[in-house]
Amino acid sequence: xxxxxxxxxxxxxxxxxxxxxxxxxxxxxxxxxxxxxxxxxxxxxxxxxxxxxxxxxxxxxxxxxxxxxxxxxxxxxxxxxxxxxxxxxxxxxxxxxxxxxxxxxxxxxxxxxxxxxxxxxxxxxxxxxxxxxxxxxxxxxxxxxxxxxxxxxxxxxxxxxxxxxxxxxxxxxxxxxxxxxxxxxxxxxxxxxxxxxxxxxxxxxxxxxxxxxxxxxxxxxxxxxxxxxxxxxxxxxxxxxxxxxxxxxxxxxxxxxxxxxxxxxxxxxxxxxxxxxxxxxxxxxxxxxxxxxxxxxxxxxxxxxxxxxxxxxxxxxxxxxxxxxxxxxxxxxxxxxxxxxxxxxxxxxxxxxxxxxxxxxxxxxxxxxxxxxxxxxxxxxxxxxxxxxxxxxxxxxxxxxxxxxxxxxxxxxxxxxxxxxxxxxxxxxxxxxxxxxxxxxxxxxxxxxxxxxxxxxxxxxx
Numbered sequence: 001x002x003x004x005x006x007x008x009x010x011x012x013x014x015x016x017x018x019x020x021x022x023x024x025x026x027x028x029x030x031x032x033x034x035x036x037x038x039x040x041x042x043x044x045x046x047x048x049x050x051x052x053x054x055x056x057x058x059x060x061x062x063x064x065x066x067x068x069x070x071x072x073x074x075x076x077x078x079x080x081x082x083x084x085x086x087x088x089x090x091x092x093x094x095x096x097x098x099x100x101x102x103x104x105x106x107x108x109x110x111x112x113x114x115x116x117x118x119x120x121x122x123x124x125x126x127x128x129x130x131x132x133x134x135x136x137x138x139x140x141x142x143x144x145x146x147x148x149x150x151x152x153x154x155x156x157x158x159x160x161x162x163x164x165x166x167x168x169x170x171x172x173x174x175x176x177x178x179x180x181x182x183x184x185x186x187x188x189x190x191x192x193x194x195x196x197x198x199x200x201x202x203x204x205x206x207x208x209x210x211x212x213x214x215x216x217x218x219x220x221x222x223x224x225x226x227x228x229x230x231x232x233x234x235x236x237x238x239x240x241x242x243x244x245x246x247x248x249x250x251x252x253x254x255x256x257x258x259x260x261x262x263x264x265x266x267x268x269x270x271x272x273x274x275x276x277x278x279x280x281x282x283x284x285x286x287x288x289x290x291x292x293x294x295x296x297x298x299x300x301x302x303x304x305x306x307x308x309x310x311x312x313x314x315x316x317x318x319x320x321x322x323x324x325x326x327x328x329x330x331x332x333x334x335x336x337x338x339x340x341x342x343x344x345x346x347x348x349x350x351x352x353x354x355x356x357x358x359x360x361x362x363x364x365x366x367x368x369x370x371x372x373x374x375x376x377x378x379x380x381x382x383x384x385x386x387x388x389x390x391x392x393x394x395x396x397x398x399x400x401x402x403x404x405x406x407x408x409x410x411x412x413x414x415x416x417x418x419x420x421x422x423x424x425x426x427x428x429x430x431x432x433x434x435x436x437x438x439x440x441x442x443x444x445x446x447x448x449x450x451x452x453x454x455x456x457x458x459x460x461x462x
Contacts, residue, residue, distance in 0.1 A: 004061060004062065004063045004068075004097050004100055004101055004104075004436075004437060005061070005062045005063075005436065006059055006060075006061050006071075006101050006104040006105060007059065007060060007062075008057060008058070008059055008060075009050075009051075009058040009059060009060040009070065011051065013058075013060050014051055016060065016067050017047065017050075017058060017060060017070050018044070018047065020067060020069060020070050020087060020089070021044060021047050021070070021085075021087075022041060023087065023089060024070075024085060024087035025044075027087070030121075046072060046074075046084055046085055047072070049074070050072045050074075050084075053074075054076075055074060055075060055076050055077055055078070056072065056073065056074045056076065056084075057072070057073045057074075057076060057109075058070060058071070058072050058073075059071040059072075059073070059101075059105050061088065061097070061101045063092060063097055068088060068089045068091075068092040068097060069086070069087050069088035069089055069092065069097070069098070069101060070085070070086075070087055071083065071085070071086045071087075071101065071102065071105045072084045072085040072086075073105065073109065076109065079112060080111070080112035080113060080114050080160070081109045081111065081112065081113050081114070082113070082114050082115070082116075083102070083105070083106075083113065083114075083115045086098075086102060086105075086115075088101065098127065099127075099130070099131065099134070100437065102131055103131070103134070103135065106131075106135060106163045107163065109163070110163045110164060111162060111163060112160065112161075112162050113160065113161055113162070113163055114158055114159070114160050115128055115131075115132075115158070115159050116145075116156040116157065116158050117156065117157050117159075118154065118156060118157065119154060119157055120154070125157070128159055129142075129159070132159050132161050135161060135163055136161035136162060136163075139161060139162070140159055140160060140161035141159065141160050141161075142157060142158070142159045142160075143157075143158055143160075144156065144157055144158070145158050170186065170222060170223020171188075171222045171223055171443045171444060171446065171447065172186040172187075172188040172189070172219075172222050172223030172224045172225070172443050172446060173186040173187075173188075173223050173446075174188070174446040174447035175187040175188055175421045175429075175446035175447070176425060178377055178425065178426055178428055180226075180256060180258075180296075180297055180329055180331075180350045180351055180377055181297075181328065181329040181348070181350045183256045183296060183297075183328070183329070184254070185225055185226035185256050185428065186223055186224065186225055186226065186446075187421060187425075187427070187428050187429065187446060188223075188224065188417075188421070188428075188429050188431075188442070188443050188445070188446040189224055189225075189226030189227060189228060189379075189428055189429060189430045190216075190219045190224045190226070190227050190228070190430060190431070190432065190439075191227075191228045191229075191381065191430040191431060191432030192227060192228060192229040192230075192233055192240040192241075192243070192244060192432060193229075193230075193233050193240065193432050194432040194433050194434050195207060195212045195215065195216070195233070195238070195240045195243050195432070195434050196212070196233060196234055196235040196238035196239065196240050196243070196434075197235040197238060197434075201232075201233070201234070201235060201265070201269065206235045206236055206237040206238050207235070207238055207434045209238065209243070211434065211436075212238065212243050212247075212434055213243060213246055213247040214247075214436065215433070215434055215435070215436055215439055216243060216244060216247035216248060217247050217248070218436055218439060218440075219439055219443070220248060220252060220255070222439070222440070222443045223443070224443065225252065225254045225255050225256060226256045226258065226428065226430070227244060227255065227256070227257050227258070228258045228259075228260075228353075228379070228381075228430045228432075229241055229244060229257060229258070229259050229290075230259050230260040230261075230263075230286075230301075231259065231261075231264070231282065231285050231286050231289060232260075232263055232264055232265040232271075234265070236269075239289060241259075241286060241289035241290050242289055244257065244290060245289065245290050245291045249290075249291050251292075256296045256297065257290060257292070257295070257296050257297075258296060258297035258298070258299060258331065258351070258379075259286045259290075259295055259297070259298055259299070260298070260299045260300075260301040260333055260353075261274065261279050261282040261283060261286070261298055261299075261300065261301065261318070262274055262279070262282075262300055262301045262302065262303065262314060263301055263303065264278075264282060273303055274314075276313045276314050276316070276317035277317070279314065279317045279318060279321070280317070280321060280326075283295060283298060283318075283321055283326055283327060284326070286298075287326070294325060294326055294327065294328055295326065295327050295328065296328050296329065297327075297328065297329045297330070297331055297350060297351065298318060298321075298327045298329075298330055298331070299330075299331040299332060299333040299351065299353050300314055300315055300318055300330070300331070300332050300333065300343075301333040301334060301353075302332065302333060302334045302335055302339065303334075304334075307334070307336065308336065308338075310342065311332070311335075311339050311342060311343060312342055312343075312346065315330070315332070315342070315343045315346050315347070316346050318330055318347075319346050319347035322347060329348070329350045329351075330343070330347055330348065330349055330350065331349055331350055331351035331352065331353060331377075331379075332349060332351075332352055332353070333352070333353035333354065334353070334354060334355075335352055335353075335354060336367075337367055337370060340352060340370075340371070340374075340376070344374075349376055350376065350377060351376060351377040351378070351379050351428070352367070352371050352376055352377070352378055352379065353379040353380075353381060354367065354378070354379075354380065354381070355380065355381055355382050356368060356378070356380035356381075356382075356383060356420065357380060357382060357383040357384065357416055357419075357420055358401065358416050358419055358420075358458050358461055359461045359462055368423055368424065368427065369424070371426060372424045372425075372426040372427075375426070376426065377426050377427075377428050378423075378424070378426055378427050378428070379427075379428045379429075379430055380420055380427065380429065380430075381430065383416060383417055383420040383429055383431065384413045384416050384417060384431055398461065400457050400458060400461055401415050401416065401458065401461075404450065404454050404457070404458065407454075408448060408450075410441075410444075410445070410448060411441055413431075413438075413441065413442070413445075414441055414442070414444065414445040414448055415445075415448070415450075415458070417429050417431060417442060417445035417446075417448075418445050418446075418448035418449075418450055419450060419454075419455060419458045419459075421445070421446060422450055422455050429442075429445075429446070431445075
């Protein structure tokens with residue numbers, strides 16, 4: 001799906017909106033009548049009001065930094081909001097952009113809404129009835145009203161529905177909550193690895209700074225209060241920790257930031273592994289980058305060379321930092337059941353962060369179950385099936401995943417996240433992305449409910 005950005009248009013955006021307005025009025029002249037003015041433009045009273053009247057709001061829709069449409073809302077303080085004008089350029093139609101854009105505009109103004117269109121405009125009839133059904137189910141009405149001061153025109157069709165106010169229950173809380181020690185988090189969180197570029201670390205193109213910042217802020221707006229990061233998440237131009245600091249400080253009271261130590265990267269990007277004594281420096285570097293006086297959760301990320309070895313010396317060093325007040329809670333990552341037991345004997349472990357998802361081997365399934373029995377959160381990474389994959393189907397999506405996605409009209413990535421969350425109340429998702437549309441889809445996956453049969457079919461995959 002093309003990524004989109006819907007934002008309130010500013011005065012500087014007016015020339016762009018005016019040009020889109022001319023395309024919109026040209027399209028509408030087929031149904032609503034009206035010829036251009038002598039100078040070739042169309043009447044623009046609604047456009048004028050959108051930028052001058054505080055009871056109106058203009059929105060600009062962009063895709064890949066190109067303007068593709070606009071929306072004008074009026075009667076913001078009235079009994080019902082009215083979507084006065086909505087337009088998507090022809091080259092961007094039938095891509096899903098229009099539906100996603102209008103849903104985002106509606107969501108920003110919960111409450112009663114009214115939208116008008118013409119019977120003769122068959123595409124608009126289909127589109128707006130679909131919007132009403134997706135937003136309000138069957139709880140919408142339709143009626144015909146005369147066009148004011150235009151008796152020669154056929155009556156407009158008006159649909160009415162109510163957009164629910166989701167402020168009481170955030171989307172990220174739809175799957176419930178879990179406690180990391182004494183810290184309550186929504187089960188759908190956010191992984192910061194993909195914030196810095198198109199691929200992990202320095203393997204891709206560095207990200208747009210402002211877009212990454214907006215993704216983080218939008219994540220918090222959606223109710224995300226568990227962010228996973230690391231000081232070694234950086235590209236040639238971006239640092240995940242610095243982006244988090246810039247976007248979210250001063251931090252919300254309920255925000256939990258988890259980070260990882262043991263691996264490190266020097267400024268050139270070369271990897272190194274810390275000694276137990278060097279872990280303090282890694283913790284302090286995370287504190288500096290994030291602008292905090294303590295870290296909520298620090299995971300000891302176990303290197304492949306230690307997959308079956310002892311972690312006691314390194315975990316013991318972290319336990320000392322916990323006693324010193326630099327760290328609040330501890331976790332382990334890329335671990336085995338034996339290493340969890342070894343760590344638990346030294347200090348409490350609140351989470352295990354391991355690769356996991358549809359098709360996970362039996363031993364990982366058993367480890368996940370064992371964590372739940374011990375009250376330890378299991379936090380899968382790569383739950384959408386692999387590094388470098390953010391959303392949507394690819395060659396790894398088998399027919400079973402695709403069939404469930406089609407049945408629910410969602411993406412395969414959302415199916416994989418939903419299945420993962422269904423594995424236990426102690427399972428926390430941390431899907432990462434630098435794409436605002438993928439962020440919204442990832443968070444929405446927390447509300448996706450799969451049937452027992454669907455869960456069983458996906459669980460049988462290898």
